[in-house]
Amino acid sequence: MAERLRMVEAVRETLRAELERDDGVVVYGEDVGRAGGVFRATQGLMDEHPDRVFDAPVAEAGIVGMGVGLAATGMTPVPEIQFQSFLYQGFHQLAQHVARIRSRTRGTITCPMTIRTPYGGGIHALELHSESFEAGFAHVPGLQVVFPSSPAETKGLLTAAIRSPDPVVFMEPTRLYRSFREEVPDEHEIPLGEARVVESGEDITAIAWGSMLRETLDAADEVDASVEVIDPRTLYPLDTATIVDSVRKTGRCCVVHEAPRTAGMAGEITARINEEAFYYLEAPIERVTGYDVPVPLFAREDAYLPDADRIETGLRRALE
Amino acid sequence: MTEETVARFDIRSVQVLSPDETVDEELVPDLTDDQLLDLYEWMKRSRRLDERAIALQRRGELGTYAPAIGQEAAQIGTAFAAADDDWLVPSFREQPALMVHGTPPEKVLQYAMGMEEGAEIPGGEGALPPAIPVGSQPLHATGVGWGESLQGRDTVAVTYFGDGATSEGDVYEALNLAGVYDAQTVFVCQNNRYAISTGIEKQTEAETLAQKAIAAGIEGIQVDGNDVLGVYRVANEAVEKARNGDPVMIEALTYRRSMHTTSDDPSVYREADEEAEWEARDPIVRFQMYLEDRGVLDEETKAEIEDRIESEVAGAIDRAREAKAEIDPADMFRYVYADMPPELERQFEAFERSEEAERVPDGGVDRDSGGGLDG
Numbered sequence: 001m002a003e004r005l006r007m008v009e010a011v012r013e014t015l016r017a018e019l020e021r022d023d024g025v026v027v028y029g030e031d032v033g034r035a036g037g038v039f040r041a042t043q044g045l046m047d048e049h050p051d052r053v054f055d056a057p058v059a060e061a062g063i064v065g066m067g068v069g070l071a072a073t074g075m076t077p078v079p080e081i082q083f084q085s086f087l088y089q090g091f092h093q094l095a096q097h098v099a100r101i102r103s104r105t106r107g108t109i110t111c112p113m114t115i116r117t118p119y120g121g122g123i124h125a126l127e128l129h130s131e132s133f134e135a136g137f138a139h140v141p142g143l144q145v146v147f148p149s150s151p152a153e154t155k156g157l158l159t160a161a162i163r164s165p166d167p168v169v170f171m172e173p174t175r176l177y178r179s180f181r182e183e184v185p186d187e188h189e190i191p192l193g194e195a196r197v198v199e200s201g202e203d204i205t206a207i208a209w210g211s212m213l214r215e216t217l218d219a220a221d222e223v224d225a226s227v228e229v230i231d232p233r234t235l236y237p238l239d240t241a242t243i244v245d246s247v248r249k250t251g252r253c254c255v256v257h258e259a260p261r262t263a264g265m266a267g268e269i270t271a272r273i274n275e276e277a278f279y280y281l282e283a284p285i286e287r288v289t290g291y292d293v294p295v296p297l298f299a300r301e302d303a304y305l306p307d308a309d310r311i312e313t314g315l316r317r318a319l320e
Numbered sequence: 321m322t323e324e325t326v327a328r329f330d331i332r333s334v335q336v337l338s339p340d341e342t343v344d345e346e347l348v349p350d351l352t353d354d355q356l357l358d359l360y361e362w363m364k365r366s367r368r369l370d371e372r373a374i375a376l377q378r379r380g381e382l383g384t385y386a387p388a389i390g391q392e393a394a395q396i397g398t399a400f401a402a403a404d405d406d407w408l409v410p411s412f413r414e415q416p417a418l419m420v421h422g423t424p425p426e427k428v429l430q431y432a433m434g435m436e437e438g439a440e441i442p443g444g445e446g447a448l449p450p451a452i453p454v455g456s457q458p459l460h461a462t463g464v465g466w467g468e469s470l471q472g473r474d475t476v477a478v479t480y481f482g483d484g485a486t487s488e489g490d491v492y493e494a495l496n497l498a499g500v501y502d503a504q505t506v507f508v509c510q511n512n513r514y515a516i517s518t519g520i521e522k523q524t525e526a527e528t529l530a531q532k533a534i535a536a537g538i539e540g541i542q543v544d545g546n547d548v549l550g551v552y553r554v555a556n557e558a559v560e561k562a563r564n565g566d567p568v569m570i571e572a573l574t575y576r577r578s579m580h581t582t583s584d585d586p587s588v589y590r591e592a593d594e595e596a597e598w599e600a601r602d603p604i605v606r607f608q609m610y611l612e613d614r615g616v617l618d619e620e621t622k623a624e625i626e627d628r629i630e631s632e633v634a635g636a637i638d639r640a641r642e643a644k645a646e647i648d649p650a651d652m653f654r655y656v657y658a659d660m661p662p663e664l665e666r667q668f669e670a671f672e673r674s675e676e677a678e679r680v681p682d683g684g685v686d687r688d689s690g691g692g693l694d695g
Contacts, residue, residue, distance in 0.1 A: 026470065051470065057500055062459055062493035069409070069463020072448060073471065077463075093490075096453045097460065103655040105449050108441045110658070142656050165658035193661060237661030 005184045008177040010151040011041040011116070013184065014158040015078065019049050025162065026070060028054040029063055029080030029116075038082055039118060039177055064090035067113040068097050077113045078162055084119035084171065085128040091136070098167050099142030114161040114168045120211045120258055121305050122175035124298040130174075131295055132210075132259035135268070137169045138236040144168045144192055145235040147210035151182040156190030157233060164192060173211035195239035197246070201228035204319055205246040207269060208256040209233065212306060216256050219311035225319055235265050243269065244276045251282040254314045258305055261289040288314035331530045333542040336549040337610055339601045349553040353616045357625075359400060359548055360611055363392040363604045365629045366416035369425050370578075372633055373432060377582040381641075382432040386413040390546075390577030393603030394510045395480070396420055397551025398570065401559045402478045402506075407446040407468075409461035409479035413510075414450070417480060421447055425633060429640035436651070437643060446475070454515075455481055455488030458507055462498045462567075465505030469565060476562045478506045478555075484515025486529050495536035495569060502565035506558045507533070509569060510545060512576035517589035533569035545572030546603040549610075577602070650675070 005013065018025050027045060029037075033055035036043025046053040056063050060081055067077035081087045087094070094115075102110045121130035137145045146161050146168050148154035154172070161168040198217065203225040208216035213231050220227035228246050232238055247253050253273060255266035266287040273285060288306045296304050336347045351359075370387040377385045388395060391413070399408060399417035408414070408421045415428040422445040431438025431450060439449035448464075451457035461479030468475040485491050486509060498505045509529050513520045526532065533540030539561070543554040551572055558568035575598040579586050586595075611617035653660065653668040660668065 026467075054501070057493075057496060059493040059497060061490050062462070062497045065456065065459030065490060065494070066463030066466060066497060068448075069460040069465070069477070070467040070470075071463075072407075072460070073464055073467030073475075075467045075470065092453065093456065093459065096456055097451070102657070103652075104436055104439045105655075106436050106440045106651070107655045109448065144657075237663060240663060 002183040002185045004181045005151045006178050006181055007148065007151045007154050007172070008039055008041050010154040010184050011158060011172065012043060012045070014155050014162075015042060015045055016048070018078070018159065018162045019045065019052060022076060024074060024076045025078055026052050026054070026075050027078050027080070028056045030056055030058055030082045032056070032080050037080060039174070041116070042080065060086050060089035061093050064093040064098060064115065067115075068093070068101060068111055071111040071113055072109055076162060079113070079115055081115060081117040083129045084117045084133060085131045087115070087117055087133070094137075094143070094169075095140045099140045102166065103142060110165055111167050112165050114158070114164070114170050116158075116170045116172060118174040118177070119171045120173050120175060121295055121301050122211065124301065125174070127297055130301065132171075132257070132290070134171060134235055134257070134259055135263055135265050138265060138268075142167065143236060146170050146192060147233060147235065148172065149176070149210055149213040149231050149233070152184045152188065153190065153233065155184045156188040157192070159189045160192050163189070168192070171210060175211050176214075190233065192234050193237035193239055195230050195232045195242040197228065197242065198231050199227065199229040201226040201250065203227065203250055204252040204254065204315060205230060205243070205250045206254050206256065206311070206315060207232065207243060209235070212256045212258055215306065215308045216311050218308040219315060222308065222312045223315045223319065225315070227315065238269070238272070240272050240276070244273060247273050247277045248280045251280055252318045253281075254286040254288060254311070254318045256288045256306055256311050256314070258290045260292045261287060262292050264289055283318050283320065286314040286318040329531065329534045331528050331540060331542055334550050334554050335544040335547055336553060337547045337606060339606065341606070341609055341613070343610065347550070347553060349549055349556060351552070356611060356616055357621070359396060359552070360607055360617065361625050361629070362396045362400070362416065362420050363548065363607065364625060365632065366392050366396065366419060367604060368629050368633050369415060369419075369428065369636070372637065373429065374578070374582060376429075376637070377432070382429070383434050384581045384583050385432045386581045387578045388413050388416050390598065390602065391510055391512055391574050392416050393548035393551050393607065394508070394545035394572035394574045397548045398478060398506070398508045398555040398572070401552055401555035402476065405446055406475055406559070407448070407461070407464045407477040409448045409457050409464060409477055410450055411454070411457060411481050411485070412450045412452055413482070414480045418447060421445065423447060425636035426639040426643070429636060430643055433640060433644050435644060435647060436655070455485030455491045457481070458485075458491050458494035459497070461505050461507070462494045462501070462503045465498060465503030465562065465567065466501045469502060469504050474504065474563045476504045476506060476559050478508060478559070480508045480510065482515065483509065483511040483513065483520050483523055483529060484518065485509070486532055487523055492532065492536065495533055495538060495567070498567035499537040503567055504562045504565060505567045506555070506562045507567065507569040508555070509571045510574055511571050512574050514576055514580065514590070516580045516584060528571060530569060530571035538567045538569060540569045540571065542571045542573060545574030546601050546606065548603060548607050574603075575601070
């Protein structure tokens, strides 16, 4: 039976269901046990599964690196990195081992780990609590990079991530954790690598994921055009076909992300459209992104983050 | 105001067979003559493989290779203490330990020939492949030791790293996490005195490396790493403790007698008299004299062992060469993901087409077919 849940509750219900379903699932991370996570995403799980839900010392490289060993023994590690910026402390383990163990052993050892991490701005957090390093993760062969944009999407995608035989960086938009409720079906799995056409349209394709999807939908309502809104849901693997088909239909495109612009995913998406739909384009592809600056402290955060106004401007430019 | 000492620690150091061939009979581990000969043969086999590998590298058949010459006792003594179904989590110099645990020598050579096939773990053999980033793999061993414990098994992970690795943060995290989670893990630090060119005196102000375990709350113990009997004794105790959820760190004092890797020239940073001093403490020579004194090893057995090793190593080299001749470059695409993602498939198809174009003179590559790797 479907329940109306917030995103953070959808995370918890998914973890609960997967812990029930599979004895191999291990949930661990800083403060995930007794406190239930700083966002309460894991609240109550340690009481239900004291043998498979653990508080971890403050050691991100350790949290990520141990996953390789846990996986080698047949377990399915689902660690939480408290904020995405702290995954930088474990990035070497991610890039040097987690992502490569399958290819370097030709499939004899694999790492079906899902690293959950809150990302992005908009909650007036401390310095280094608001980053979106998605392009960095997508750049590492062997990883999958997944973004939920709503409670139901969270359930479907997190279920698929945990069941995936390959490692996943699961980026949870912090600002959406408690922002709205949505019906979330009990049994729900969304295949990784499939984009969602959130709204169909004829005049322009808008591409946004995670935290930016709702802003983009708001902006789409404000322009006097029929906007097709696509949520790729996974940045690697990226559903290029859905994007290209849409742009071939609309002839225009605007890509939105809150990460800095240079070497960001909008550049990659633009390149793919150029490769496969260049002659269908009627205008240059627009990018609406964060700036190439460290995410500012919260007094200036609103100026950094793309909002519906900036996205609307981007859509209008691409429509000209 | 008061001032008092709230904690005090000791580090034990063990030696069974001293460099001058005196033996502490009370500490001699309980091993049969056959097991003693096995230890000897494994040390000889590793040494010979390393010698042949260096020669093959000089002839251009192997890429960079990290010999373990001088460290055979530290590795073989510890690996010998692990059960067949225990895990080995090596760095990049652990061919002796891996071979004792079941890795065929041709796998070692294949890896050094630049083939992922060498990092494949043959079925049933609990080992992780070589880890290149210094000090990164002890964390995997902690994960393995924790995972085994979570699943109610008493299997142990034995991991290897060098003196330089103890300066890496990951090693401390691994020791600390192992203590916190009662991971069934044995940490073997081979203090071979050099991290490439940087000597142990520049690596740390700590008096021993074993004491680094103390900060993590687990046992640290030192052993003469060139004394295979001492190493085995200490490792055997450590493995049994780890089986019960008490991780242990062993510091094996040894010496890397040859180069860091085949790309390195130790004469730049090491004195000849230091090398001569350690040559006299070589683990194989020392153990051989012990076995001869005990009447376990005679000239005939020695010759048999050497002949056997010679033909085994030669066979391994032949098999590695044959495997190299058959490699398929397209394999690099096949094992990145369980199911190849569409973008990778497009690159793979373009790669296959370009390979085809190279094989067939004037073979045309369809420039308009998309993909991105054409030409």
